[in-house]
Amino acid sequence: MQVLMKIFSISRIAGTSIAGRFMLSAAMVLVVTGMRPPLQSPESRATQVKAVFLYNFTQFIGWPSSSFDDAQSPFVIGVLGQNTFGTYLSEVVENEKVNDRPITIKYFSSITPEVGECEILFIDKSFPAMKQVIQSTHGKPVLTVSDHEHFTKQAGILRFYIEGGKLRIEINQEATAGSGLEVSSKLLRIATLYKP
Amino acid sequence: MLLRHSPIKRKIRWVILLTSAAVLLFTFSAYFVYEVVTFRQTYARQLSVLAKIVANNSTAALAFNIEEDANEILLALKAEKHILAAALYDKHGNLFTHYSQSDAAPSLPRHLPQKQGSHHFEDSNLVVLEPVTQNNNALGMLYLKSDMDAMYDRLRLYATIGSVVIALSFVVAYVLSNRLQRSISRPVHALTRTAKVVSEQKDYSVRALKSGNDEIGYLTDAFNQMLAEIQAQNERIQSFNQELELTIEKRTHDLEAVNKELEAFSYSVSHDLRAPLRSINGFSRILLEDHGHVLGEEGVQTLNTIMRNGLRMGQLIDDLLAFSRLGKQSVTRLNLDMTSIAKTVTEELKGQYGNKTEVIIKQMPQIQGDSSMLRQVMQNLVSNALKYSMKKERPVVEIGSFKEHGEHVFYVKDNGAGFNMEYYNKLFGVFQRLHNGGEFEGTGVGLALVHRIITKHNGRIWAEAKENEGATFYFSIPSTKNETMLYE
Numbered sequence: 001m002q003v004l005m006k007i008f009s010i011s012r013i014a015g016t017s018i019a020g021r022f023m024l025s026a027a028m029v030l031v032v033t034g035m036r037p038p039l040q041s042p043e044s045r046a047t048q049v050k051a052v053f054l055y056n057f058t059q060f061i062g063w064p065s066s067s068f069d070d071a072q073s074p075f076v077i078g079v080l081g082q083n084t085f086g087t088y089l090s091e092v093v094e095n096e097k098v099n100d101r102p103i104t105i106k107y108f109s110s111i112t113p114e115v116g117e118c119e120i121l122f123i124d125k126s127f128p129a130m131k132q133v134i135q136s137t138h139g140k141p142v143l144t145v146s147d148h149e150h151f152t153k154q155a156g157i158l159r160f161y162i163e164g165g166k167l168r169i170e171i172n173q174e175a176t177a178g179s180g181l182e183v184s185s186k187l188l189r190i191a192t193l194y195k196p
Numbered sequence: 197m198l199l200r201h202s203p204i205k206r207k208i209r210w211v212i213l214l215t216s217a218a219v220l221l222f223t224f225s226a227y228f229v230y231e232v233v234t235f236r237q238t239y240a241r242q243l244s245v246l247a248k249i250v251a252n253n254s255t256a257a258l259a260f261n262i263e264e265d266a267n268e269i270l271l272a273l274k275a276e277k278h279i280l281a282a283a284l285y286d287k288h289g290n291l292f293t294h295y296s297q298s299d300a301a302p303s304l305p306r307h308l309p310q311k312q313g314s315h316h317f318e319d320s321n322l323v324v325l326e327p328v329t330q331n332n333n334a335l336g337m338l339y340l341k342s343d344m345d346a347m348y349d350r351l352r353l354y355a356t357i358g359s360v361v362i363a364l365s366f367v368v369a370y371v372l373s374n375r376l377q378r379s380i381s382r383p384v385h386a387l388t389r390t391a392k393v394v395s396e397q398k399d400y401s402v403r404a405l406k407s408g409n410d411e412i413g414y415l416t417d418a419f420n421q422m423l424a425e426i427q428a429q430n431e432r433i434q435s436f437n438q439e440l441e442l443t444i445e446k447r448t449h450d451l452e453a454v455n456k457e458l459e460a461f462s463y464s465v466s467h468d469l470r471a472p473l474r475s476i477n478g479f480s481r482i483l484l485e486d487h488g489h490v491l492g493e494e495g496v497q498t499l500n501t502i503m504r505n506g507l508r509m510g511q512l513i514d515d516l517l518a519f520s521r522l523g524k525q526s527v528t529r530l531n532l533d534m535t536s537i538a539k540t541v542t543e544e545l546k547g548q549y550g551n552k553t554e555v556i557i558k559q560m561p562q563i564q565g566d567s568s569m570l571r572q573v574m575q576n577l578v579s580n581a582l583k584y585s586m587k588k589e590r591p592v593v594e595i596g597s598f599k600e601h602g603e604h605v606f607y608v609k610d611n612g613a614g615f616n617m618e619y620y621n622k623l624f625g626v627f628q629r630l631h632n633g634g635e636f637e638g639t640g641v642g643l644a645l646v647h648r649i650i651t652k653h654n655g656r657i658w659a660e661a662k663e664n665e666g667a668t669f670y671f672s673i674p675s676t677k678n679e680t681m682l683y684e
Contacts (some may be wrong), residue, residue, distance in 0.1 A: 059331045
């Protein structure tokens, strides 16, 4: 947010010429997307959006206090399997907090006990043991997210999919039952509900 | 102010009308201002509440980039006809989606307007910017633009109601004031009418009708009381006057009779006294001429004293006769040159008093009066002046005149014995003398005679004196129009 304000103050000083505005908005994208040239391919653009969505989930889902060891425990976002985000995810969540908890990103290549202690777990679609992951986090306050085509079918909670060139969300409401997670009705409104 | 000279009736009506109009206008203006202020506030608040609801609903749409959903939310604003346009901007200030009431392209900024938070008035529109946040996390901004037609509609309605109310109130006030002013103006009018009758026709028998027990009623009572008083006094004065006239008539009549009697008496007495006196004087002279040598010196002297006193008595009788004759004489008015009269009189008298007096005769005017009478006055006054100043070393007598209050005032001034002002009131009485006969001769009739003559000429006589320093006698004759002015 601070960054945003800075941009506005710059645009105010820079005047009103259209070219100037355009340059500025381009620069703004640069700044917000992590101070590097934007990735060109639609796939990498989708990855960026996924990263932002992952962070945005923290605003629309409630975790029970039992999922944290103590008041100082960080909010953990785990990435299981191949890391397609690069450093992008960590840049998105940098300096952001969830209920005063700093956000930590952990990368896993295999299923460890720690995987079940994440608050959000993103499983790359290339990860082979999807079923095991879902089983190991079942009943725990872990929001499982994946872009795997059959993720919700396999009782995963959230699934990313592309429709009309846009990234959409599908939710399996049954999968959240017993996990202690509280999904905001606002999220339910805009998400596609999975029906078996 | 024009109102000052208009009748009370109109004054009261205007006072009531203007007061009520002022109060109404003031009250209404106050309400109007209050309405404008509060309506703007209320409207801004309402719009901002609406913006909060919309913003709160569009968080997820913004967070997960669902345009259709955002559109749907904004479309709900259609129900509010005053919303001209609405737009959602994303976190980065880019236009995400928008809604506009009319098909005409709304003048929505491509990027987030710089003015952030709260609301502001743009031309005649209200613009509200509401941040879209979820759990204190900024997701974007909602832009709402509403016209103020609601306010104008309301103000127009308010103004219409106000105008109608004011107009109606004015009519009611007019009718009421017409009714109410009567209770004040009618008694005042009645009182004025009565006062007019009294002052114009001098009719003190009319009475004003009392209408109530207020100040005007009190005024009416007081007025009637005054009228009654004046009427009673007038009657009393009239009867008193009649009585007085009768008394005066009677007294005058009595007085005239007595006066006539007295004058006849004194005339006959004086006249009858002359015959024996003439015998006394004649036989005394014969005695002195024929038998003087027998009588001896002492006898002659005694005889001389008898003759002198006889002559004096004759003089006294002459004076008295003149005085009483004056009562019957009427004044014959002729043009008289007072200067020449004074000169002649002085010439005649100077020798009698030893010629040593310096007599100054100033220029005096011509007046109208009785020639012999005024000659008598001048003679008496000048002879008095010469007589009483005779014993001074350098006796000076001045005769002159001046004009004062439309009268000619003449004076005869000497530097002789004068007299004590204490005895002033005895000065003009008959047989009244302030000096004894041994010192200055005289009968005591002269000044009384002068007084009588001047009074007959409608003039006044008075004197100023100081013992041993001299006396000044003044007499005035009213000036007439056709006399010749000889001095300024």
